[in-house]
Amino acid sequence: MKTLYSNNVVHKCLTKTFYRILCSSTGVWNEDLSTSIKHDIERKWRNKLQASVHDDDNQKSKFYVLSMFPYPSGQLHMGHVRVYTISDTMAHFYRMNGKKVIHPMGWDAFGLPAENAAIERGIEPFAWTKQNIKHMKEQLQNLGCSFEWDRELATCDPNYYHWTQFLFLKLYEEGLVYKKEALVNWDPVDQTVLADEQVDTNCCSWRSGAKVEKKLLNQWFIRTTCFSKSLLDGLDDPVLKNWRDIINLQRHWIGECNGTKFEFELEDTLSQVMKHTLTIFTCNPEYVCNASFIAVAPGSILDRLKFDCDSTVESNDVFKRLPVMAKNPFTGERLPIYVTDQVEYEEGMDCHLGIPGISEMDRLFATAANIPISSPKENSQQLNSVEDVDVARGRINHMAQKLGIGGYPCSSKLRDWLISRQRYWGTPIPIVYCKQCNGPQSVPYSELPVTLPEIERLSNWGKSPLLEATDWLNTKCPKCGGDATRETDTMDTFVDSSWYFLRYLDPHNEDMPFSKSKAAEFMPVDLYIGGKEHAVLHLYYARFMNHFLHSIGLVPYKEPFQRLLVQGMVMGQSYRIKGTGQYLPKENVDFSGPKPVEKGTGLDVVSSWEKMSKSKHNGVHPETVLKDYGIDTTRLLILADVAPTSNRHWTSDTFPGILKWQHRLWLTMRSFLNTRSNLQNIVSDTVLHTPEFKEHEARMFDSRNYYLKGVTFNYTTAFQLSVAISKMQGLTNSLRRVPSEVIGRGLQFERALACQIIVLAPMAPHFASELWSGFVSAPNRINSSTKEIKWDQGVLEQTWPEVDFNYCLELVCVINGVEKKSIRLPRQELDNLTHDDALELALSQSDLQRYTSGYKIVNTAFTLHPSYEAVINIKTERISKVKHQQMQDR
Structure with missing residues (x-):
């Protein structure tokens, strides 16, 4: 079979022959549509539809449909069903519109959940993850999704994280990766660092629920702030379409790039350079040479540090002077550091550069602390115009960039990306430490990937098992060949997901993460679909990585994603005891009275719509829905009623409309087949010339075009797939109103029925394929000579209908x-x-x-x-x- 399938011409010929044989039977049209028949239809078409996904025609223009890849928990939930039904629908639509569609799938497989689950079950994380991937892949295939499985990837596969490490080293070479002691959020249960966004309003971990501690740790950072202005300006790039409020979320996260950050080295009172540096932000970098002091907020990292010398040099009610100085990298001057709340700190900053010459607040503090006010330095002469300021600012920033200490426009609140995680199940950081060589040493590209050591059983939470994997930990220094140890922190999983969309394009490349030619051919992503919870951090990190790769010439566009479709959550109805807030299963609620109460106790119960969750007893298992209703009905139910961007209240009260519509479509095909099969006995030739027949045909012409334009608009522009379904239902109603004479003899009826099935196909591919098999097998075709319909091909191989030019x-x-x-x-x-x-x-x-x-x-x-x-x-x-x-x- 491989030989046949590799020959595209032979394969197409065989497909056409098989399709004619298949369509010779009209199936069970005279039976009413039941769930059993739906399941039979889906079993019949499942493999045939998957075979139509591959397209080797390089003459077509590309369309890249990307859905955010899932964490392999082992079970799909209804949110997964929604996002992947949307992406699959759009992929089918653009294939039918003549595009070469890229529609891949993979797994965001590293991270804490898998490691914690492995510890609980006493198994190895890779084994746990692998079995989850296998099960979820089967579930996605059962959902009928047309993913290109030959592009499949998993971030925990060494063939993938080899290239994550490669990109880390590229960033390192460009001076965009550094290690620094930082005050971080520490989860005492999961024993790892948490990003600020992973800590709730009660200062508890988003996963373990433990009270988060503050801890000083040496951490790896990526200098995302170097690209702040580029990322902010990129939000005005005309390539971005349909981003709506996500633009504002990204702007808010990045902040106004109205200043500059610099790194100042710290020295103790004996003029010994310390390992610490201090990040300074100023809106007036042109005056940095005139700085006289640095203020830090009480409780900040410097205030918490333990110094070898006396704890303070000087203190009073207004300030505390620390026994360290900050070296101004532009003048060499040593600036005193004070802990005080008597100055204003920029948003997100806990230190302040005091420049008394331009700030009254700084002058007052300097006077109170007896700080000598510096005279103008050579690099900061009197600035009399906007041009002077711009020139001086540019000169200082350029000097800082050459020294590798900052100098890039950014906001005060934006932080560099902290990527260190003190756990096992993540991408190893390709760095070693040698006692002989100064500083961390990068692993050579030729020795990538640095793979995780095999650990059969993770015993408990606590220190990373990498600290005890001595065979893996001990290595040789790539610089001097002496004894060295590996870095035991692993990377934040956001690093893995910051570039996966590029690996999809070239998943089997063994020489590079992806080829430049593939990136040039298929980027940017035309349509990116995912949840709003990832619309800030993941999107920001992915944009940063793409901007960086553009800066080194690996991708043609700065912005990786052209259009966004941010889908809403699937909500379930939950029930809670009034007063205590205890969640109840629905079966424990008595609805017989004027208001719901708990069975047995009679306590009042309140209901609300909330995100589906086991703990809230309001979840629905997708496999149950698929069993009860079938694949295509489930797909239509998840798409109907509300726009993809809105939350979907999952309730069986909304189901009858879709169920009845499918039944009406089934009856329409039954009527069409019966009428066309007995045409001579039902319809005479003279009917074609009656005014009534012509009037019905004109109405069918109008209905086809009217509803087709609405469906197409909602696929391509509005992304209101629920409205597209409403338009299709309108067309079905028109088809159901015509008499048998028009069904039997009407060209416009035949065109409208074909249009109905074709526009349904992206959403309900199995059901539409069965309807199409009946349509093309009917005798007495009227439209058989036109190229509008490919009579010997399946519905998903049809060309999307067009509104008539004279409409x-x-x-x-x-x-x-x-x-x-x-x-x-x-x-x-x-x-x-x-x-x-x-x-x-x-x-x-x-x-x-x-x-x-x-x-x-x-x-x-x-x-x-x-x-x-x-x-x-x-x-x-x-x-x-x-x-x-x-x-x-x-």
């Missing part, structure tokens, strides 16, 4: 924000409409002239949605009566 669409005329008129034009004219054409057409309308006569047109804007509508926006201002009369006289 009239609307040019919407909006004046001062109010829609005043819609002008109907044939599609052929509307699709070619320009801004000037639309404006001229609008101004020529007599009933619009009363809104423009006596007014001056201030500006206009034109939007064209091909095959749907065009909008001309006109803004006007009233001209005075005198001027108006003068204009008329002229």
Whole structure:
């Protein structure tokens, strides 16, 4: 079979032959549609649909549909069902629109949950993760998703994290990775560092629930702040579409890049350089040479440090002077450091650069602390103009960048990315420490990957087992060949997920993470689908990595994701005892009275819609839904009723609409087959010339085009898939209203029915394939000579229908924000409409002239949605009566 499948021509021929044989049977059309029949349909089509995913046609333009890859917990939940149904629907849609679709899947497989689960069960994390991946992959396949499994990856696979380590070393070479002692959030149960975002409002860990401690640790950081301005400016990149409020979330996270950060070395009172550095932020880097002191907030890292010398040099009620100095890297001057709350600290900062020459607050503190106020230095002469400031600022920042101590525009609140994790199950950091060589040494590229040692059983929480894996821990220094030890921290899993979308493009490359040509061909991602909970950190880190890779010439675009579709959560109805808040299973609630109460106790119960959770007893298992309703019904249920971006309340009360619609489609196909099979006995030839028949055909022409344009618009532009379903249901109602004469003899009915099945196919591919097999097997075709329908191919291989060129669409005329008129034009004219054409057409309308006569047109804007509508926006201002009369006289 491999030989046949590798030959695309032979494969297509065999497929067509097999499809004709398959369509010779009309199946069980005379039986009512049941769950059993749905399951039979899905078993029949499952493997055939998966075989249609691969496309070797490099002449097609690409479309990259990416859904955020899941953590392999072992079980899909309804949130997974929703996001992957959306992505699969969009992938099918763009394939049918002639695109070469990239639709991959993989696993975000490292991290604490797998390690903790392995400890609890006494097994090795890789074994636990591998079995979870196997089970979840089967579940996704059972959902009918058309993923390209030959692109599959898992971040815990050495073939993947080899290249995560490669990218770490690239960052290290560019000076974008450093190690520094930092005051961090420490989870005493999970025994690891937590990011600020992993700590709740009660200062408890998001996973273990333990009270978080503050701890000083030497940690690895990535200098994401170096790309702050690039990342902020990137949010205005025209490549970004449909980002909506995510733009504001990213802006807020990055902050206004109105200052600069520098690293100052610390010296103790004996002028000995310490291992610590101090990160300084200032909005006035051009005056950094005039700094006289540094202030740090009480409780900050410097305030907590234990010094070898006396604890303080000087103190009073206003300040405490520390026995350390900060060396100004630009002047060499040693600046005193004071712990005080008498100065204002920038948002997110616990230190302040005191420049009394430009700040009254700094001058007052310097006077109170008897600090000599520095005179202007050579690098910071009097600045008399904006140009002077810009030149001086540029010079200082350039010097800092050359010294590797900062100098990049950023906000005060943005932090560098802390990537150290003190656990086993993560990507090893490719660094070793040698007693002979100064500082950390990077592992050579040729020795990657640094793989995790095999540990059969993780005994308990506590120190990382890497500290005790002596055979792995002890190694040789790549610089001098002497004895060395490996870094035992592993990387934050956000590092693994910051570039996975690029590896998908070239998953089997053994020489590089991905080839530049593949990145140039398929990037950026055209549509990225995932939850809003990842719309800040993951998106920020992925954007940073792509900006970095662009800076070293590996990817063609700075921004990795063109369009975002941020789907809402699937919510379940929960029940709690009023007063105690205890969650109850639904079966423990008595609904027979005027208000719900707990069975047995009679205690009042309150209900609400919340994110599905086992602890809240409001979850629904996808496998149960699939068993009860079938794959395609489940897919339609998860897409229906609300927009993908809104939360979906999962309740069986909303199910009847979809179930009845599927049944109506089934009845429509039954009626079509029966009528076409007995055409001579049901419909005479004379009916074609009656006014009633022509009227019905005209209505079917209008219905096909009207609902098709709405469905297509909601697939391509609005992403309102629930509205697309409503439009399809409208078309079904039109098909159900026509008499048997039109079913048997109507060309427009046949076209509309074909259109109905084709536009359904991305959402319900198995059910649509069965409907299509009935449609193409029906005798007495009317439209058989046209190229509009590929009669010998499956529904997913059909070309997406088009609105007819002679069907009239609307040019919407909006004046001062109010829609005043819609002008109907044939599609052929509307699709070619320009801004000037639309404006001229609008101004020529007599009933619009009363809104423009006596007014001056201030500006206009034109939007064209091909095959749907065009909008001309006109803004006007009233001209005075005198001027108006003068204009008329002229």
